[in-house]
Amino acid sequence: MLELGCGAGAASLCLGARVPGLSLTGVEVQPAYVDLARRNHPSFEVVEADLADMPLALRQRQFDHVLANPPYFDRGASIASHDSARETAMGEQTPLAKWVEIAAKRLAPKGQAHFIHRAERLPDLIRALPHDMGSIEVLPIAPRIGRAAELVILRARKSGRGAFRLCAPLVMHEGAVHLVDGDSYVPEIHAVLRDGAALPF
DSSP states (O other), rough: OOOEOOTSHHHHHHHHHSTTOOOEEESSOOOOHHOOOOOOOOSEEEEEEEEGOHHHHHHHOOOOEEEEEEEEEEEETSSSOOOOOHHHHHHHHHHHHHHHHHHHEEEEEEEEEEEEEGGHHHHHHHHHHHHTEEEEEEEEEOOOTTTTOOOOEEEEEEEOOOEEOOOOOEEEEEESSOSSSSSOBOOHHHHHHHHHHOOOO
């Protein structure tokens, strides 16, 4: 499994804890996060590089699964953060289409890619998928019942031929509004976050 822009490695390490025997590789451009990811788990292979300029050795490898949580905000239509690390993580410097292209290139035949992004960027994600990426599934994520989805997870398979599938929204929190401090996750999300369960996709 390859994670593009792995940060401190939270997503990869959670996946590794839930699914034994995985070989985990991450790419991260910020040295402080690279160091933290490596210290978080010595068996996590973390490559310090810009994903648009990865080392040749990594570009020659293929993976069964690629995961990416690209920066959410197009800085042509938003304000940059004053925190440089946060800005690198959240402000789109490498175009979203480039993230998708790189993820698709690193996939082995029949491999799967997962992207998480803001709901309003879903058209951009779909447009960016190469022609050989199919079996597209989209899971909208809504904060509460009756609220619009704010995030989406898009899953696609290399050489997939399945029909497009739009899943029912996954609701994160119980109740229509936040009433008290503390967790208010629905049971399915609580099981994912606290017990290592698989995401209901």
